[in-house]
Amino acid sequence: MKTKVAIIGAGPSGLLLGQLLHKAGIDNVIIERQSPDYILSRIRAGVLEQGMVDLLREVGVNERMDREGIVHGGFELAFSGRRERVDLEELTGGKSVMIYGQTEVTKDLMDARQDSGQLSFYGVPDATLHDLKSDKPTVTFTHNGEQVLLECDYIAGCDGYHGVTRKSIPDDAIKSFERVYPFGWLGVLADTPPVSEELIYAKHERGFALCSMRSPTRTRYYVQVSLDEKVEDWSDERFWEELKYRLPVDTANKLVTGPSIEKSIAPLRSFVVEPMQYGRLFLVGDAAHIVPPTGAKGLNLAASDVSTLSRILDKVYHEGRTDLLARYSEVCLRRIWKAERFSWWMTSVLHRFPESDEFSQRIQDTELDYFVGSRAGRTTIAENYVGLPYESIE
C-alpha cells in the first residue's frame, strides 16, 4: 500500500492534519492504536484559540462548533480575596477564545474524515517505522490479523506523549527538556449550569481551583491535589466541598452541584523535544511537547504545529519547495517555547507548591497583584491566553 503522508495517531493533531492535507489534494493514511469509541471517551480541555477556530473553518469542520461553541471575551483570576477580570477583547484589539470541548472537535473531525474517503486504520497495536533517513520511509503494522506494509513520502508523528514515533528517533539525535510539577488536577465533569459566565482561575492557600464549562448545561471543574491522591478517595461530596472552599465566597454560594459524569486525576508536566524532526519523520502536538493545562494551550499548540506542517507540505507538493522541510522544527519551536513559558508561569503563580515558604508565597501574590494591576501586565496575560500569532514558514 502507498500514500504520500502516513499519519500515526487519530487525536486532534492527526485528524486535523489529515483534513488539511486532504483539502490540499495530498493523500494520507491514518494509523491509530485505539478504537474511535475509546478516543471519544477521553475528556480533555475545551478552550480554542482563534488560530484553531480558523483552521477548523478552513477545513469546513465548523458547523457544530459555530452553533454550539461559546465565545468568551474574558476570564477571571481570583486571588487574595479579589476577583480580577482579564478583558481579552479589550486588551487584544477584539480577540477572544471559543469554548468547545476537545472531544467534540475530535468527533467532528472524525466525521469529516469518514466523508473525505481517506483511509484510516483503527485498533492497530504495533505500528513500526522504518528507514526514516531514506527517501522511502515505510510503516508496518497488523490490522485485523493481516500484516500491512505502507510506503510513503513522509511520516507525521501525531501519536501523543506515549506514542511510538518519538521513541523511533535515536536517543542521541534529540534532546528533551522537562519539568514535572509536584501536584495534579482532579477534574469533574457534571451536568450543572456554570457558576459564572466566564472561566475562573482561583488561587487559594489550599491550592488552585478552576471553574470551566462545556456548554450552558455542562461544567468542568478542577482542584489541585497532591500526587499521592487517589480518585476513589474523592466522593462527589468531598470534591464539591473542596471546590467551594477554594472559590471566592460569592461564587461558592452560587455553585450548583450534581452527580459527576467523569472524574479523573491528571499530573502536570512541561516537556519539549528538540528537534521535532528526524529524516522524514515530523513530530506534531503532544508527541513533541506537553504543557500543564493552566492556560489551556495543549490542543492549541498541536493546532499550530499542524498548520506549520500542512503549509510546508502544501509547498513541497505544489511548488517543489523541499527546502522548507528542514525549517519545520525551528518554526514550530519558537511558538512552542512561548506557550511553554506562559503555561509554566500560570502554573507557577496560581498553585500551592509543597516546598513553598512564606517568602515565596508573598512573591506569588505580589506577582499576580503586579500583573493585574498594570495594563501592560494584563495585556501580556491576554495576548498569550488568546494565542500568539502563527509563525511564518518562510
Ligand code: APR
Ligand atoms: N500507534 C498509533 N496510534 C497511537 C500510538 C501508536 N503507537 N500511540 C498513541 N497513539 C494514538 C493515541 O491513541 C491517540 O489517539 O495517538 C493519539 C494521540 O492523541 P493525543 O494524545 O490527543 O495527542 P494530539 O493529537 O497531539 O492532541 C493534542 O493537546 O491538550 C492536549 O493532551 C491534549 O490530546 C491533546 C493534545
Ligand code: PHB
Ligand atoms: C477545561 O475546560 O477543561 C479547561 C479549561 C481551561 C484550562 C484547562 C482546562 O486552562
